[in-house]
Amino acid sequence: MTINLKDRIALVTGASRGIGYFTALELAKAGAHVIACARSVGGLEELDDAIKAEGGSATLVPFDLTDMQAIDQLGGSIFERWGKLDILVANAGILGVISPIGHIEAKVFEKVMLTNVTATWRLIRSVEPLLLKSDAGRALILSSGAAHKCRPFWGAYSASKAAVEALARTWAAEQQRTALRVNLIDPGATRTAMRAQAMPGEDPNTLPHPAEVAAAILPLASPEMKDTGRLFVVRENKFVDYRMPE
Template sequence: MSSPDLSGRLYVVTGASRGIGWNAAVALGAAGAHVVAIARTVGALEELDDAIRAKGGSATLVPLDLKDLDAIDRLGLSIYERWGKLDGLLGNAGQLGLITPLGHLDPKDWDNVFTVNVTANWRLIRSLDPLLQRSDAGRALFLTSSVAESCRPFWGAYSASKAALEALVRTYAAEVATTRVRANLLDPGRMRTQMRAKAAPGEDAATVPHPSAVAPDIVRMLAPDFADNGTRFAFPTGTVTRFLD
């Protein structure tokens, strides 16, 4: 898969300090984009910056905890003041929470999962949509999971949060259908990430795809010539589900 030319374009990537977010940020930078990389860990962001620069790209590092919802509003203002527009958003950051029966979940754990997986993404849409509208091809892509539909036992908080995220993004896609903005979902499936290791502690990591495997599809779906809107792409199967047709 050849990478599109993203020279002169600006992308926000959340959860950029490791895993899928890291690899997507590097791939976007290698394609010529300037990456606004968001994560909680400063040291990991600095290592990401080195990796992006090694590929000829550039980045702005934003240490930010997405549970600080007001900071997301400040992010939008800062991007507007510096660049005046935004070409793409990758809503990658997610929180697994505890794998436990619903009745055993602490309310604080439930709230943390929904804050990161749902509310923060809504706040990102709220803050950044005006900037995406100022682009000639604003693109928003959010990572989901098969558990949004399978509703696996003991995965209640994560499963419900991803189902809510899908409803959120599908609604946003319908709202921007007559604009130049496009909003879509991507299910990466099993990936060799810290979240996966936590979810499946006995799994042989060598049998799970590396996060770099999905990066080309992320770049493809964030590129200006990707015209689909309101779709859900399942990376493991290559299946595309269209919600707005």
């Protein structure tokens, strides 16, 4: 299926590497102008080069997602330049540490929550008015199977993703009568730096490349996607399951 995103504006966080990088590239290849956000200037510049090589266009916004004032200003800047936002991909997040709950340092736990949860809420608040100005606003929020499996030693990350899912599901319910569709994505085990941090002994070549996951995610950004409030699960480069959490 060919996805046409010509003249649509897409914002991607965590766009300097991994799933964010390749999702931004897929959006640009489909015709969207990508607003790429990340801390790494070098990674964003590499993304810009890749997008230009495909004939696409991007605006690079290097900043740390824990900078709440920068998130607020981002919404205003998008409004001044484009007047709307068609696609949000809230991808950025951190793992924290793999540790027993009682051994996690307070500053580490708080940073995971700030980056994964509070920043996502702040981003929603900043861009919601812009998405509502689109004829078919689409918000894609990255989650994880950790939100449901709650494995030992993954407490901080699991709790943060469970909170993100609650935010997204609530937001979707609030927007039922608008053109904005809000969905969650569990990309599954993917060949990323975060996965390597969590599973240092794992052979990355046994995992899907983030480009494959990004290709599976792309259709959710299309105006033709009408579902909302759903959790889409990517396995083997496609959605093998999607469900409405009870």
